Structures are given as structure tokens and as C-alpha cells.
Amino acid sequence: MLAERLRSLIAQRCLKVAEEPIFKLSSGKLSKYYIDLKQITLDPEGAYITGKLMYEMVREFRPDGVGGLTLGADPIAYAVSFVSYMDGYPIKPFVVRKEPKGHGMGKQVEGLLKEGDRVAVVEDVITTGSSSLKAVEACRREGLEVIGIFAIVDREEGGQENINKEGLELYSLFKLSQIL
Numbered sequence: 048m049l050a051e052r053l054r055s056l057i058a059q060r061c062l063k064v065a066e067e068p069i070f071k072l073s074s075g076k077l078s079k080y081y082i083d084l085k086q087i088t089l090d091p092e093g094a095y096i097t098g099k100l101m102y103e104m105v106r107e108f109r110p111d112g113v114g115g116l117t118l119g120a121d122p123i124a125y126a127v128s129f130v131s132y133m134d135g136y137p138i139k140p141f142v143v144r145k146e147p148k149g150h151g152m153g154k155q156v157e158g159l160l161k162e163g164d165r166v167a168v169v170e171d172v173i174t175t176g177s178s179s180l181k182a183v184e185a186c187r188r189e190g191l192e193v194i195g196i197f198a199i200v201d202r203e204e205g206g207q208e209n210i211n212k213e214g215l216e217l218y219s220l221f222k223l224s225q226i227l
Contacts, residue, residue: 060086084171088122098126111164114141116182119171143182155185162190173198176206
């Protein structure tokens with residue numbers, strides 16, 4: 048079963064656990080748990096499994112695009128796009144820069160999307176949801192319709208609630224409690 052294999056890979060390769068909160072997260076909080084999912088999303092087997100499972104999760108929403116804030120979302124978006132193409136329902140990947148480009152067209156969202164397209168925002172790990180919500184804001188400025196946020200792991204630290212406040216749903220393959 049692919050989900051069990053992914054859960055096992057995450058537990059073996061990605062999860063660091065300390066007695067005290069020593070890991071500084073992107074939210075600025077300290078935690079006893081650190082999850083580096085790039086150890087999986089940048090690995091051929093991990094990328095395939097991630098792409099397959101995330102594609103199965105977003106497929107029913109029929110998005111035109113899949114992506115999120117660089118760098119965590121990038122390999123997920125590419126994997127989903129590849130798997131979707133192989134399944135006969137191609138979903139275009141996109142990248143959201145942390146800041147709008149300082150030259151050229153000054154774009155913050157890069158990809159082959161057009162105004163009105165429906166997009167799934169993906170994320171490797173959700174803590175507070177702030178990175179995903181930054182991506183949502185950029186997508187909405189581009190006229191894209193965000194259909195939800197889709198993560199590999201929800202740390203269960205308020206992200207769900209913050210995302211719901213913005214009128215969106217969070218879907219995740221795993222909760223941190225399922226990996227511990």
C-alpha cells in the first residue's frame with residue numbers, strides 16, 4: 048500500500064524528535080519535532096509515491112493547476128503533474144515566488160495558467176498554514192480560483208483553523224500524530 052510506504056519513509060528519513068523544543072520552524076516557533084520532507088520529495092521513489100497519493104487527493108476537485116510557495120511545494124507540484132499526465136488528466140504545475148519578481152513582468156506566480164483557472168495549493172508540511180495562505184493570496188491576485196490546500200503532513204498546530212478562517216479546507220495525507 049503506497050500510503051503505508053510513504054508513512055514509513057517519512058518516519059525513517061524525515062522525522063527528527065528531541066526531548067525539548069529545539070527545532071526552529073518557519074513560523075518562528077520552537078518544536079520537539081522537525082519534518083524535512085525534501086528527503087522524500089527529492090527522491091525518485093518518494094517523488095513517485097507523493098505524486099501518486101497527492102494526485103489521488105486533488106483529482107476529484109478537477110483542478111487546472113497544482114503548486115504552491117517555493118521550495119517545499121515545487122517537487123510535489125511536478126510529481127503530481129507528471130502522474131496526472133500519465134493518468135490522462137494533465138494538471139499544470141505552478142510555482143509561487145516568496146516575493147514578486149523584481150524584473151521582467153514582475154510575476155509572483157509562474158506557470159501556464161490563466162485567469163479563472165482552478166488551482167490546488169500544495170504544501171509539504173503545514174504548521175500554522177501561513178506559507179500556504181501566502182501562496183493562496185498570490186494566486187487570488189492572479190485571478191486564480193483556489194479550491195483548497197493539500198499537504199503531505201499536518202502538524203496539527205493550528206493550520207487547519209487558520210486555513211478554515213480564509214474560507215478554505217485543508218486536506219492532508221497524514222497528521223503528525225499518525226507518523227509519531
